[in-house]
Amino acid sequence: MPSKTKLTGRVVFRGDPGYDAARKNWDPHTDRFPKVFVFAQKTQDVSNAIKWARENKVPIRPRSGRHALEVNLSQVNGGIVIDVSEMKKIRLNKKAGTVVVETGNQVGRIAKTLAKQGFIAPFGDSPTVGIGGITLGGGIGPLQRTIGLISDNLLEVEMVDAKGRVMRANKKCNPDLFWASRGGGGGNFGVYTKYKLKTVRAPAKATVFSIVWPWNQFEKVLKKWQVWAPSVDTRLGSELTIGPKKGGNVSMLGMFLGSKTEAVRLLKPITSVGTPTQQTIKLLPYPEVVDFMLAPDPILTQRFSNQFSSGFGRRPFPDRAYKSIREFLEKVEGKDAGFFFLNWGGAIARIAPRDTAFYWRDPKFYVEWNSNWSKKSEAAKNIAVVRETRRKLQPYIVGSYINVPDQGIKHSGPVYYGANYPRLRRVKAKYDPENVFNNPQSIPPARV
Numbered sequence: 001m002p003s004k005t006k007l008t009g010r011v012v013f014r015g016d017p018g019y020d021a022a023r024k025n026w027d028p029h030t031d032r033f034p035k036v037f038v039f040a041q042k043t044q045d046v047s048n049a050i051k052w053a054r055e056n057k058v059p060i061r062p063r064s065g066r067h068a069l070e071v072n073l074s075q076v077n078g079g080i081v082i083d084v085s086e087m088k089k090i091r092l093n094k095k096a097g098t099v100v101v102e103t104g105n106q107v108g109r110i111a112k113t114l115a116k117q118g119f120i121a122p123f124g125d126s127p128t129v130g131i132g133g134i135t136l137g138g139g140i141g142p143l144q145r146t147i148g149l150i151s152d153n154l155l156e157v158e159m160v161d162a163k164g165r166v167m168r169a170n171k172k173c174n175p176d177l178f179w180a181s182r183g184g185g186g187g188n189f190g191v192y193t194k195y196k197l198k199t200v201r202a203p204a205k206a207t208v209f210s211i212v213w214p215w216n217q218f219e220k221v222l223k224k225w226q227v228w229a230p231s232v233d234t235r236l237g238s239e240l241t242i243g244p245k246k247g248g249n250v251s252m253l254g255m256f257l258g259s260k261t262e263a264v265r266l267l268k269p270i271t272s273v274g275t276p277t278q279q280t281i282k283l284l285p286y287p288e289v290v291d292f293m294l295a296p297d298p299i300l301t302q303r304f305s306n307q308f309s310s311g312f313g314r315r316p317f318p319d320r321a322y323k324s325i326r327e328f329l330e331k332v333e334g335k336d337a338g339f340f341f342l343n344w345g346g347a348i349a350r351i352a353p354r355d356t357a358f359y360w361r362d363p364k365f366y367v368e369w370n371s372n373w374s375k376k377s378e379a380a381k382n383i384a385v386v387r388e389t390r391r392k393l394q395p396y397i398v399g400s401y402i403n404v405p406d407q408g409i410k411h412s413g414p415v416y417y418g419a420n421y422p423r424l425r426r427v428k429a430k431y432d433p434e435n436v437f438n439n440p441q442s443i444p445p446a447r448v
Contacts, residue, residue: 332372
């Protein structure tokens with residue numbers, strides 16, 4: 001029986017021109033062969049796509065920035081991909097200090113647009129990530145200690161549910177869905193189409209910094225960083241990256257919402273460790289700060305595949321953990337492989353773990369690690385080394401970040417969502433009882 005609902009928007013079926021371009025994700029490891037891509041132009045196109053998928057019994061995958069880091073999350077063989085990347089409106093209300101953004105916007109576009117108008121919009125470490133995925137999973141980044149996670153700045157969402165109905169959720173209307181949308185992860189409850197975020201005035205200028213050390217000093221630098229970074233002034237966000245032994249180095253990138261003089265003083269404990277080979281600390285107009293922090297990302301020209309894993313540290317790593325980190329860095333070879341740390345605390349810790357779906361409020365730092373490969377034959381060993389490293393680091397970390405998923409994690413619900421997992425399952429049962437929106441680690445509905 002032909003379906004009652006017609007697909008609308010820009011529709012690309014398998015075999016149509018443009019299908020191969022539609023299939024390319026940031027990570028080639030995640031590319032699949034869906035039956036059809038619907039590039040939604042408006043909310044109604046999303047609604048029609050969901051209804052069509054259900055009439056045709058086809059699995060659904062929402063996609064925003066093409067940055068899914070694991071397989072079968074934003075594409076699925078034989079399924080429908082509801083791609084919202086062409087929904088790009090941004091409406092800033094300067095008086096109210098709010099912005100409404102459509103879900104197809106990339107983080108960099110929002111941050112740069114608002115910076116030019118004198119406002120701060122939160123961002124992570126890549127300009128090309130879609131605002132949709134990053135917000136729903138929490139949304140971490142260098143501004144989080146000052147203004148909180150991206151999801152902490154969320155005031156309202158518009159979402160299309162499993163029946164194709166358009167819903168709003170905020171503190172007063174569907175408050176349980178609003179709670180779940182602040183850290184409960186994408187692809188669980190519906191397809192989100194709009195986000196209303198609070199925004200704050202940007203300073204005229206702020207300080208950025210970039211420091212580089214030789215690779216063999218990584219232990220000293222990391223030991224100091226894990227003590228210094230979580231307790232430094234909360235206006236300072238610091239990302240520490242340690243590359244592979246083969247061709248890598250140690251680098252720290254960050255920003256401080258204050259003067260250069262003060263930044264130099266605050267950075268002293270870490271800049272005086274080891275022998276930095278490169279050091280940049282400069283005061284810039286705020287729009288240039290955003291450009292400095294969000295360097296262009298090689299989107300869709302990516303030849304490398306990745307396997308990531310992540311967690312949170314409640315206290316500095318003991319010496320035993322460094323042995324495992326070193327072993328990992330000696331084995332991996334991709335130029336973008338390695339360890340990444342981000343300092344925690346400040347505004348994140350001021351929200352209670354159960355007040356939003358994002359549970360991991362009390363750690364001192366976030367950690368992720370990944371391997372890279374370009375030949376398919378190297379995939380298995382690279383995936384294995386990441387998962388083996390997780391097993392070794394398990395005694396020293398808690399949880400994992402849903403936006404940096406690792407399908408090697410068994411019984412992943414409590415790992416991603418901590419004690420909020422049972423409540424998320426109840427919200428799922430209310431808004432998607434038939435589990436229409438599912439993926440390999442999605443939230444199953446609670447059995448009533």
